[in-house]
Amino acid sequence: xxxxxxxxLFGNDLVLTRVFRAPLADVWASLTDPxxxxxxxxxxxxxxxxxxxxxxxxxxxxxxPWLDLTVDACDPPRRxxxxxxxxxxxxxxxxxxxxxxxxxxxxxxxxxxxxxxVGEVGPGWEYYLDALVAARDDRPMPDFADYxxxxxxxxEAQRQP
Numbered sequence: 470x471x472x473x474x475x476x477x478l479f480g481n482d483l484v485l486t487r488v489f490r491a492p493l494a495d496v497w498a499s500l501t502d503p504x505x506x507x508x509x510x511x512x513x514x515x516x517x518x519x520x521x522x523x524x525x526x527x528x529x530x531x532x533x534p535w536l537d538l539t540v541d542a543c544d545p546p547r548r549x550x551x552x553x554x555x556x557x558x559x560x561x562x563x564x565x566x567x568x569x570x571x572x573x574x575x576x577x578x579x580x581x582x583x584x585x586x587v588g589e590v591g592p593g594w595e596y597y598l599d600a601l602v603a604a605r606d607d608r609p610m611p612d613f614a615d616y617x618x619x620x621x622x623x624x625e626a627q628r629q630p
Contacts, residue, residue, distance in 0.1 A: 472599055472611065474620040476591045478627040482580040483591060487598050489573045489605060493566055497546035499605055500564055508604035509594040510597055519543050529600065529610070535617045558582065574603075591624035592617040 476485040489496050499505045503512045511528035515521065517540050525536050542550035546566060553560040561580040566573055576597060579590065596616040603610055 509600040588621040592620040
C-alpha cells in the first residue's frame with residue numbers, strides 16, 4: 470500500500486483532514502468514546518472535562534505507553550482540544566468536526582512550536598488518521614512502514630526557510 474500524504478503546514482500549524490460518510494455524532498464518538506478510540510489509537514481513562522487530565526494508552530506505539538493529555542476544550546460534538554508535554558516536547562492538538570454534504574469532515578490540527586520535526590510528526594498523524602478510517606470501515610489497520618519514511622519529504626518540503 471502506498472498512501473498519499475494529505476497534511477499541510479500553515480505557518481506552525483500542521484493540518485490534516487478526513488471526510489466520513491457518517492453523521493457528526495457518530496464521528497464524534499469515534500474520537501471520544503474509549504472503546505472506539507481503542508480501535509485506532511488506544512483506550513483512555515479519566516474525567517474528560519475541560520481542564521482535567523486523562524490517561525491515553527498509545528496502543529500502536531512500541532511498548533504501548535500511557536500518555537497524560539489535558540483536555541483544553543470539549544464542545545460536543547464539534548471540537549476537542551488536547552495538550553501534553555513529554556520528552557518529545559509540547560503537543561497542542563485541535564480536532565474540529567463539521568457537517569459536509571451528507572457526511573462529516575474532521576480537521577485535525579497540531580499547533581507546533583516549530584516545524585523542525587514535522588518530517589516525523591506528519592507521517593505519524595497520517596497513519597493514525599488512516600487508522601481511524603480503517604477502524605470506522607472495519608478494515609485492517611494500516612502499516613506504519615508505508616508512512617515513514619516515505620512521507621517525510623512531503624512534510625519537510627513545506628517548511629519555511
